[in-house]
Amino acid sequence: MTDKAVSTIAELARDFGVTARTIRFYEAEGMISPERQGSQRLYHPRDRVRLKLILRGKRLGFSLAEIREIIDLYDSAPGERGQLDFFLDMIEKRRVDLEQKRRDIDLTLSELAEVERNCRNRLSELAKGREQA
Known part of the structure; x- marks a missing residue:
């Protein structure tokens, strides 16, 4: 990524691997x-940091509203400390949610395996029945 004071929308899009439309969307949402x-449009380092946080938040599965709240906390009291405390709370909630989803997926995969075994066993029984007939 380019380390310069000001970037154009094309440079920012290239550096972050997103489209200019994506950047304009976050601008329209008031996030940058x-x-x-x-x-x-000239993007300053603050916009670059905010875009980085937005994209990271999206990758981690946070909603746009949650990301906005995290970012906005930086500019209000208690500043970065409050932002980091809030972010840690959000991370814990996200982790709990993902762990539950993993358990749900594991259970579903187990059930699918059992149903598959039953289907294959039944097909085998049916094939044996045809051989005997």
């Missing part, structure tokens, strides 16, 4: 706010 020079 580039400087405007005529029709050109």
